[in-house]
Amino acid sequence: MSDFFSAFFDDLPQLRSGLWVTLQATVLGALLALLLSFVLGLMSVSRLLVLRGVSRVVVEFFRGTSLYIQLFWLHYAMPPLTGYELTPLLCGVVAFGLNYGAYGSEVVRGAVNSVPRAQYEAAVALNMTPLRRMRKVILPQAWVQMIPSFTNLLIQLLKCTPLLWLISAADLMTVIQQLRDRTGETLTAYMTLLVTYFVLAYALTLLMNLLERSAKRRLGLQTGAGSLLRGRSAAEAVASTAGGAR
Amino acid sequence: MNGFDWSAARDALPLVLEGFEVTLLATVLGTLVAAVLGLAIAIAGRAPSRFVTVPVRVVMEFIRSTPLLVQLVGAAALFTFVEPLTIGIVVLGIHYSTYTSEVYRAGIDGVPKGQWEACRALSLSPRRTWQAVILPQAVRNVLPALGNYAISMFKETPFLAVITVQEMVFEARKYGADHFAYTEAFTLAGLVFLVASYPTSLLMRKLEKRLGH
Amino acid sequence: MATEPLPLQKTAAAAAVDIAPVPATSQTGRPLVRFDNVVKRYGDHVVLDGLDFSVRRGENVTLIGPSGSGKTTILRLLMTLEKVSDGVIWVDGDPLSHTRAPDGSLRPATEKHLRKARKKIGMVFQQFNLFPHMKVLQNITEAPVSVLGMGRDEAETRARELLDLVGLSGKTDAHPSQLSGGQQQRVAIARALAMQPEILLLDEVTSALDPELVAGVLELLSDIARNTDITMLCVTHEMNFARDVSETVLMFDAGRVIESGSPEKIFTDPAHERTREFLTAVL
Numbered sequence: 001m002s003d004f005f006s007a008f009f010d011d012l013p014q015l016r017s018g019l020w021v022t023l024q025a026t027v028l029g030a031l032l033a034l035l036l037s038f039v040l041g042l043m044s045v046s047r048l049l050v051l052r053g054v055s056r057v058v059v060e061f062f063r064g065t066s067l068y069i070q071l072f073w074l075h076y077a078m079p080p081l082t083g084y085e086l087t088p089l090l091c092g093v094v095a096f097g098l099n100y101g102a103y104g105s106e107v108v109r110g111a112v113n114s115v116p117r118a119q120y121e122a123a124v125a126l127n128m129t130p131l132r133r134m135r136k137v138i139l140p141q142a143w144v145q146m147i148p149s150f151t152n153l154l155i156q157l158l159k160c161t162p163l164l165w166l167i168s169a170a171d172l173m174t175v176i177q178q179l180r181d182r183t184g185e186t187l188t189a190y191m192t193l194l195v196t197y198f199v200l201a202y203a204l205t206l207l208m209n210l211l212e213r214s215a216k217r218r219l220g221l222q223t224g225a226g227s228l229l230r231g232r233s234a235a236e237a238v239a240s241t242a243g244g245a246r
Numbered sequence: 247m248n249g250f251d252w253s254a255a256r257d258a259l260p261l262v263l264e265g266f267e268v269t270l271l272a273t274v275l276g277t278l279v280a281a282v283l284g285l286a287i288a289i290a291g292r293a294p295s296r297f298v299t300v301p302v303r304v305v306m307e308f309i310r311s312t313p314l315l316v317q318l319v320g321a322a323a324l325f326t327f328v329e330p331l332t333i334g335i336v337v338l339g340i341h342y343s344t345y346t347s348e349v350y351r352a353g354i355d356g357v358p359k360g361q362w363e364a365c366r367a368l369s370l371s372p373r374r375t376w377q378a379v380i381l382p383q384a385v386r387n388v389l390p391a392l393g394n395y396a397i398s399m400f401k402e403t404p405f406l407a408v409i410t411v412q413e414m415v416f417e418a419r420k421y422g423a424d425h426f427a428y429t430e431a432f433t434l435a436g437l438v439f440l441v442a443s444y445p446t447s448l449l450m451r452k453l454e455k456r457l458g459h
Numbered sequence: 460m461a462t463e464p465l466p467l468q469k470t471a472a473a474a475a476v477d478i479a480p481v482p483a484t485s486q487t488g489r490p491l492v493r494f495d496n497v498v499k500r501y502g503d504h505v506v507l508d509g510l511d512f513s514v515r516r517g518e519n520v521t522l523i524g525p526s527g528s529g530k531t532t533i534l535r536l537l538m539t540l541e542k543v544s545d546g547v548i549w550v551d552g553d554p555l556s557h558t559r560a561p562d563g564s565l566r567p568a569t570e571k572h573l574r575k576a577r578k579k580i581g582m583v584f585q586q587f588n589l590f591p592h593m594k595v596l597q598n599i600t601e602a603p604v605s606v607l608g609m610g611r612d613e614a615e616t617r618a619r620e621l622l623d624l625v626g627l628s629g630k631t632d633a634h635p636s637q638l639s640g641g642q643q644q645r646v647a648i649a650r651a652l653a654m655q656p657e658i659l660l661l662d663e664v665t666s667a668l669d670p671e672l673v674a675g676v677l678e679l680l681s682d683i684a685r686n687t688d689i690t691m692l693c694v695t696h697e698m699n700f701a702r703d704v705s706e707t708v709l710m711f712d713a714g715r716v717i718e719s720g721s722p723e724k725i726f727t728d729p730a731h732e733r734t735r736e737f738l739t740a741v742l
Binding site: 060061063064065066067068069070072073076077078080081155158159160161162163165166173180186187190191193194197198201202 | 249250308311312313314315316317319320323324401402403404405408415419422426428429432433435436437439440443444447
Binding site for chain 1: 539540580582586589590592594602605606635636637650651654
């Protein structure tokens with residue numbers, strides 16, 4: 001075991017850059033997913049059949065074909081087919097963004113639909129334009145409901161980042177694998193990796209809970225400090241029974 | 247740069263479908279493990295002693311918050327004497343049982359308190375209480391959720407290729423490498439996923455509506 | 460929370476705040492609101508069955524009748540929350556439910572037309588429908604700023620005047636969830652008035668309130684009715700309010716007006732058997 005950790009500390013710069021790649025893929029992928037969630041989600045609640053149809057097809061396509069395939073397709077199949085080649089990290093960001101954007105759009109759609117119709121009617125009675133109704137009345141209320149589901153998706157996305165290893169993106173998993181190969185300490189190496197991911201997942205959950213709390217406070221809802229520390233388990237079960245948000 | 251080679255796709259199809267059988271097998275058995283283990287965990291989570299419930303919760307939270315791929319690769323590296331497919335099924339099952347146990351838990355929580363009290367009033371044994379009263383009511387509502395997790399698992403079976411299980415993506419990748427036809431092979435595999443998972447998810451949505459979720 | 464009497468000095472303020480400037484020519488001529496053979500169906504269910512009635516400018520009208528008789532639907536049609544199945548609604552001589560094509564024929568209304576037509580109309584809902592994510596002041600200023608293009612300072616000054624009028628001057632920075640039902644409904648009334656409507660629709664505005672809060676809200680509405688030129692259409696189960704505030708009472712049954720007249724006439728000497736039955740049941 002001491003072999004592994006002495007190698008571990010010798011390789012700190014590589015580990016740091018591996019962690020950086022993993023974090024970049026997570027954060028950039030999540031931002032792309034967030035953007036797509038709103039674009040596709042708002043299209044799916046549009047009055048125009050064309051927009052709803054396009055959104056439906058795109059969402060079902062990226063949900064239905066496995067993330068793993070999407071990543072490999074971008075990495076292996078796209079260059080010969082189109083002549084364009086993305087860096088491994090960019091492949092990851094695009095694949096994570098597309099896949100989780102499709103799931104996220106269902107979150108946006110559900111949250112927008114869950115805002116009581118009375119709110120929409122009040123906005124009509126005040127003669128707001130459709131755009132303003134959405135921006136000023138519906139979305140601010142829907143946003144609070146989206147955050148717990150987005151937290152789940154963010155953790156799922158984080159958990160998919162070791163896939164980067166398969167397309168040689170020099171992420172955290174790649175670096176730890178190299179350490180394992182050099183030291184032969186299989187159990188320690190993988191436990192270290194798992195614990196690192198666990199800590200990352202918890203840090204992200206905490207951040208998202210903070211975000212949720214500030215959003216709730218803006219709605220004038222009271223929240224206790226306990227809500228910050230609670231895990232995701234309860235919310236996850238709800239999300240799954242509510243139609244497989246995953 | 248070359249276009250999409252239809253004849254390569256036709257060539258790859260039998261291999262990909264052969265791999266698909268393994269994919270399906272892994273999904274079905276993995277779901278079975280997750281369904282049974284999840285139930286056991288949910289019941290253990292209701293144990294009267296904290297020495298049971300707290301460790302169960304911590305382990306579940308850990309497995310749920312860490313990547314399936316790392317768990318798979320780690321298990322395969324540690325248990326080299328076990329067949330990769332078996333490892334794949336067990337790890338998939340354990341990973342997903344941390345989700346399904348939450349589904350069961352919600353189902354069990356949904357059984358009215360009066361049902362527990364009625365069992366106590368009739369002096370039913372704990373075993374009979376679970377078997378005859380609580381579970382039949384709890385499990386009915388969890389079917390759609392289990393189905394949705396089965397679909398999720400199906401779409402994560404390609405991870406098994408990493409530990410050399412010869413499922414669909416493994417075959418596709420092999421064909422792609424041998425014939426330099428990644429485009430055709432992966433496109434084909436993706437389409438098989440879409441064709442298989444979309445109707446199933448529609449079915450689950452219908453089931454959900456019927457059960458009144 | 461105890462009762463919320465409307466402070467008496469605020470009654471005088473109601474006269475001072477100029478809520479809806481009314482053109483000088485308004486008292487004569489065409490009706491402000493006219494329903495012309497309006498039909499509203501939901502599938503096979505006919506809610507309004509060839510409805511005809513009109514309202515003069517400045518007239519306060521109360522719609523009464525058994526539940527399910529289509530009263531609320533009338534307000535929702537006027538607010539353009541629903542579309543007519545047949546017939547035409549006219550407001551101030553212009554079609555509300557339709558757009559007039561260049562050749563003079565009537566076409567189903569476009570969003571652009573509706574936006575223009577809604578300017579004259581405001582509505583207060585049974586469940587208040589305040590925006591929970593905005594503080595009280597912003598609930599009132601949001602639409603004047605974003606829809607009427609009013610400056611933020613001007614909108615806030617007016618909002619404070621209106622909050623003063625409804626007796627809530629201390630609550631500008633409260634969230635709706637921190638207010639009682641009666642207070643929320645007062646804010647909703649202020650929010651509707653801030654848009655300077657010529658027509659104010661009141662949809663069972665006291666039905667969701669605790670009994671002890673009803674009187675204060677009704678008193679406020681009576682003040683507004685007396686001291687402004689706003690035309691009010693109220694759906695209510697408060698017969699005293701109907702008697703005190705309105706000039707005209709319309710009795711509905713099964714999607715039609717079966718009787719109309721002054722409150723004294725309807726409440727003391729109804730002509731129709733159904734009206735008599737209804738009044739016996741509710742009074």
